[in-house]
Amino acid sequence: MTRPEQSTAHASFRHFPLNAWYAAAWDHEVGRNLVSKTVANRPIVFYRTTAGRAVALADACWHRLAPLSMGKLRGDDEIMCGYHGICYDADGRATFMPAQDTINPSATVHSYPVVERHRYVWVWPGDPALADPGLVPDLYWNDHPDWAGDGRTIHVNCGYQLIVDNLMDLTHEQFVHGSSIGHDSLSESDFEVTHSDRTVTVTKWMIGIDPPPFWKRNLQDRFPDYEGPVDRWQIIRYTAPATIAIDVGVAKAGTGAPDGDRRQGVTGTVINTMTPETDRTCFYLWAFARDWCLDKQVITTRLREGVSGVFFEDEVMLEAQQRGIEANPGYDFYNLNIDAGSMWTRRIVQRMISAETGADASAPTHAAADAAVAMGAVTNAANEPRSDNGGGQGAEVAGGVARHRAEPAAGLMGRGL
Amino acid sequence: MGATSHKRWGKARVLDVCEVARHVRQVVLEPEQLEAPAPPGSHIDIGVYVNGRADVRSYSVVGMGAYGSELILGVQLARQSRGGSAYMHALRRGQEVSITQPLQNFPLTYGRPGYVLAAGGIGITALVAMGKALKARKADYRFVYGARSRDLMAFVDELAVEHGDRMELRIDDEGSSLDVAELVEAVPAGGELYVCGPTPMLDAVKAGWAKAGRRPAELRFETFGSSGRFAPEAFRVRIPRLGLETTVPHDVSMLEALQACGADMMYDCRRGECGLCQVKVVEVQGVIDHRDVFLSDAQHEAGDRLQSCVSRVVSPRTGGLPGADGQQAAVSIDVP
Structure with missing residues (x-):
């Protein structure tokens, strides 16, 4: 008796292909x-x-x-x-x-x-014979002269797929990020989903809306006097297994942005790549790159801190969701139309995993993965005092991540930064 | 408790199959493992063979057998069904089938000031256990059971005995039909209306409920997407962008036909609820028979999209369009 092909939609789905490039760290780490x-x-x-x-x-x-x-x-x-x-x-x-x-x-x-590209150190955990550098996701915005930006790493206590789900459906912004980028039009607008073998694209346009605070500020960097409505876009581009670049922005309403003319607007790219640590923890490396006022470092910092606060709101929800999944072992997701983007990513990932079945016969158990994480924490801590022997940036960055977690930048947006 | 359970598949033995009304058979199954009795409103999924292919169907649990370890189903042989009911009717005593544990999408809420249960035809199967539960709790309820004729009404005699004055039969042949306005009016403020029946009945009740300004959350219904405004017929479907074209036979869903011809389709619930299998309608020759509960009336009316797991297209003649004699229905769509 065959079953319907639904396993990837399950709450318990937290697998990942091994034959893939994962961003293990920023280059400076x-x-x-x-x-x-x-x-x-x-x-x-x-x-x-x-x-x-x-x-x-x-x-x-x-x-x-x-x-x-x-x-x-x-x-x-x-x-x-x-x-x-x-x-x-x-x-x-x-x-x-x-x-x-x-x-x-x-x-x-x-x-x-290992491949270093676009400011990340990418590692290939699977079969080295298949490690084609050409398969590293193209995140050129991170180090291209037409773009300026910066980002961070968040260690999140949830399976990487929950972050993919989160980014593939931005309806949640209205509810999770109400004070910064949320807007009623997000859940009211129609969206379009397309896919290929390795990519999924979700496109949403919100025409003639009042800009949310984050975007009003950004547009005024470039057009200080503009107070009117905007056309807003979110074009989410996923590359398997765990990289998502989101083309976001606003333009003065009716100036042709939907037809490709963004001269009266500002464009950002939210660069996200998730690296599974264990089946239920991951590293989330993100950056925000912009195409306006490239020479203003203050904007780079403002955006990095602002987005950091926004993502902390996601982190809180996603870790709670992971706990919710584990606290309800007999229950499953009910997938909705808004989950279409994430459903495609899960199907593509499952196909990648199926294609390499057998290659992972010796996959570590949960206990082994947890032990590896615990060991890493111990050895990194043991390494910290030795940061004087040339560099030690890793420890510095790890400290930055810890500080972010202890004192998130949430609220910066609320203060109008 | 309405959250979606993980489906756990197990074996069950067919204990009995017998005719309980015209075209309706009662099927009694004994699951190898049953962790808890099936709650009112629950259903099971069962593995069936349709056209030589394994598939899955959902049937409401009418109740538990006398020993508390058997599940009773009621299955109507739909003349133009997708084939699941024919398989169920052909089951024989002693046969082994694959089923899930009882799944709950249609829970009964206790403690309301009043209830109306309204069944149309085979929809009675979802409400029998609810009636029993309400009676046991001495709730204030009315149980309305409608059909075209008495010989089509499964369990009707037992229900009449069990519920006495609270049971009301509405039989077209005998001159008493379901009156939606009356049905809605019979639900006291704060009470709930539970409906299970064919799509036109459900549509009428939903419209009547909205018209009366009642709270949407107090109208409870369940759908398996198995009935529409028209009997299913074969039609052509095309995806111009992918150069795909195929015929959807009367007993196969558009979703299944598209998958069979090589389209990579997204879907999940397969009963017209979730909205994941939605396709864009580019052009239609004929009339769309929307069978989902995801789109609004206005969206159905607009006709620029449909839920491919349940919705179908019928020919212009069937759909009542003028001047298109003998033309088969066809629809051009685009997919994600």
């Missing part, structure tokens, strides 16, 4: 220090060679599985295990063994394929 991160349930240690190459090795010494992130950097490109001193090069091959003059030929740790 990986330096001449050891950063332990769990990506797709796999403990990984990141560092940079003196030549500038970002390296991702399995964070478990071949010898007795001690975390390499408890060790230290050696020479230009090597890492030394902190337990018995075995050294590995950037390709994970042993270069030094204690108490023997030779190198054991089987002494290797897995070196994950």
Whole structure:
């Protein structure tokens, strides 16, 4: 008896393909220090060679599985295990063994394929033979001269798919972000969904509306005297498995924005890429890039802080939703038409997973993934005092994330920033 | 408790199949595992074979058997059904089937000052257990059961005995038809109206309820999208953008026909509620038979979209359009 193909719509769906690029960190987070991160349930240690190459090795010494992130950097490109001193090069091959003059030929740790692009360090947890750099999602706005912006990383206690769902349906802005970007027209407007093998696009136009506070301010950066209605757009572009670039903006109403003429408006790109840490936790790397007043650093900072506050509202809801799912194990989602975008992303992800079935026969258990995360926290903390040995940006950034969580920028928008 | 449960599939044995009205058979199933009795208003999903293909249908649970471990269903053989009811009627004692646990989308709320249960035809299956529950709690209720003729009315004698004066039969053949205005009026302020019946009846009740200015939340109904304004007939469907074209046979949904011809379709509830399988209507030769409860009357009227899991198209002649004799219905659509 076959069942209808519905599993991807389930509340319990929190799987991810392994044959994919995931943004493990911002470029500046990986330096001449050891950063332990769990990506797709796999403990990984990141560092940079003196030549500038970002390296991702399995964070478990071949010898007795001690975390390499408890060790230290050696020479230009090597890492030394902190337990018995075995050294590995950037390709994970042993270069030094204690108490023997030779190198054991089987002494290797897995070196994950890494690509740096558009300010992120991307890692490929799956089959290295398939790691085609051409598959890295195109997030050019992050480092293109026609755009200015910045962003952050949020560690969220929810499955990455819940964030994808959140971004694929912006109806929630009206209810979650009422003081900044929410607007009644969001849930009243029609939207259009299209898809291809690896992408999904959701398009929504709101014509002739009063701009919400966030967009009124942005439009006035460019047109200080304009007080009138706007045409607002949200064009959500998903690239499998977990990257979403949202083309957002407003233009003076009736100046042709829906037909492609945005000269009387301002355009932003919300860059989002989610990296599964475990089945129910993830890293959310986001940035906001704009096409107006590129020379004004104050706007870059204002937008980064403002969006940070907006996303904290999402973080609160998404972590609560994850707890809600776990507190209601016998129950499932009821999917609505507004979930069409997310339903397509889940179907595409499921097809990617099906295509690689068998490749993940040795997937770690929940307990193993949780242990990896706990280990990472311990080893990163142990690394922190050593931030003087060249760089230590990782620790600095981690501190920034922690500060964001302790004292979110929520409310900045309310104060008119 | 109306949240969506995870469907858990299990085996059940057919204990009995017997005729309880013209074209209606009672099917008694004994699930291998039953965690709790089926609550009033619940249904099960059952695996069926239609045209040699495995598929899933939903049937209301009429009640529990005498031992408390059997589920009783009532199935009407729809002459132009999609094939599920024919499979159900062909079930034999001892046969094994796959079913879910009882699923609840149509819960009965207790503690209201008054209730009206209104069943049209085979819709009675969803309301029998509610009547029993209301009686047991000594609630103030009326139970109205309508049909074209008495021989079509399953369980009618038992219900008349069980509910006495509270039971009212409305039988077209015997000169008493369902009166929507009267039905609505009979619900006291703060009371609830539970309706299960064919689409035209449901549409009329919804319109009457709205006209009387009653709270929408106090009109309770359930749909499996299995009936419309017209009997289902075959029609052509085209997706010009993808160069796809196929015939939708009378016993297959548009959604299924489109999937079979290679369209990647999104859907979820498959009973016309959720709005996920919506397609854009580009052009239609004939009349759209909207069978969903997702779109509003005005949106149905506009006809620029339809829910492909349940809605259909009928020929101009069937739809009552002039001057189009013998022409098969056709619809051009676009999909996400």
